[in-house]
Amino acid sequence: QVQLIESGGGLVQAGGSLRLSCAASGRRFSSYIMGWFRRAPGKEREFVVAISRSGDSTEYGDPVKDRFTISRDNAKNVLYLQMNSLKPEDTAVYYCAASRLGAYYYLPTREGNYDYWGQGTQVTVSS
DSSP states (O other), X not given: OOOXXXXXXXXXXXXXXXXXXXXXXXXXXGGSEEEEEEEOTTSOOEEEEEEOSSSSOEEEOTTTTTTEEEEEETTTTEEEEEEOSOOXXXXXXXXXXXXXXXXXXXXXXXXXXXXXXXXOEXXXXXX
């Protein structure tokens, strides 16, 4: 089992930036594909971005492409999400997730492919 704890959320003005962190327990962090999802008020949880085990491959959802950057530090068991040029539409609870998926052709973008989830951190972007 893996325990995931997000941090770094808060209130920011449109156009501003935030960096989210996800601290993972255990010794197998580098064996997991990691991802970020978000849930806006009244909406379904949606895919934001995923990163491969080594960090050499990423997949971004269209709404955040060119604005958000995912990275990981396997030595520290930490996943990051750098969010720039934030928009009010980015307001949501952001969740980090870990996948035990083995072989794959593309990084997973569906919730069902992730096995462990954090509790989420609130990001609010004002106009």
